[in-house]
Amino acid sequence: MKKNEKNLIEAILFSASEPLDVGTIKSKVKSGTDILKILYELQKDYEDRGIRLVNLADKWSFRTSDDLSGKLKKEIIIQKKLSKAAIETLAIIAYHQPVTRSEIEEIRGVSFSTGTLEILFELGWVKPNGRKEIPGKPLLYVTTDKFLNHFNINSLDDLPNSDELLAAGLIDSRVDSSIFGTSKFIESDQNENKENIYSNIDDMISDTLDEDK
Template identity: 35%
Template sequence: METNLKNIVEGALMAAGRPLNIKSLKALFEENSQPERGEILAVLQELQQESQGRGYEVVEVASGWRMQVRQGISTWINRLWDEKPARYSKALLETMALITYRQPITRGEIEEIRGVAVSSNIMKTLHEREWIRMLGHRDVPGRPAMYGTSKKFLDYFGLKTLEEMPTLMEIKEIGALNEDLDLEKEEKVDSEKASGNIKIKEDETK
């Protein structure tokens, strides 16, 4: 049963195209032959271990477990499709960052921090992608809606919990490093072009 269970779980993860939790995997079996939760978890952890060093990985995200292309090779795999990944405006990314790190937060509070109005299209896009959800209403006049991140947001970025997000300090340090790299790149671009040794920043290859 153990080998068979492993094959079934692996095949399900490969075919699903979305995260599967243990309850969903358990439901694949007849009621009188369902494996125990611990058995399924052990198989998932074994598959995760076996995927190390492969072109794919088995990871646990907010909604369950999934099989996905390893991040380090996504640049090449993306060339299989003509359609380019969606590009988002700076305003949308700033809004999403504030919701992520300041949740629960209202639209008015986002506007106060950013100093500009939040476009309705931005909120519509975030809702359509199901990256944000309404957490309730602020107990102030008008009772504005409070927003936070959703499980789909965590799934999209390969996270199990918000605790896995980089801290604001880490982001600030990365931003400062990128500024330094940009400055250095500008100063050396002519000589690098001549030698054919222009280095691509790591974040440009992902």
């Protein structure tokens, strides 16, 4: 491995405006370069530095070291936050994806405006992903890699489960834990609980919106 190849990959990652996957990096360097080997070496080089090379959702980027990020944090008051409907919708999509609009509304117990989804599209956290094979073929919605990256989640498997949410005080014991299944849409007969299920995790999501990263 030539030193200039390693330096080039380091420079590519520094100058990138967003995390890069191996394929993107590979397209910018000499053919035959062992990209993963260099990435792991760079990760080791930076493990005790003020910035670190991290891999989230199979994409690589440099970030401030966790033990220093608090000292560099700049508090900014944001006047406009996500609406309650947007936060609940994002949470439902995250835990039930792929999910249709009607399924989201059924879980929430109320309908919502098209603008709610548009806000999540603009943030890049949600996207359409095919259609459900039922009459009318409604669009299915899923979260994106940008959602994982923003919330510092490596994969959907790392989303907190019902026991973890309960321990953190984000839901109470009356909430049906099956509502947090991630593999498929789960119908519930507990209609009286639907309206507030996802408002209980508002803090988990909205806390990250108070920072300008």
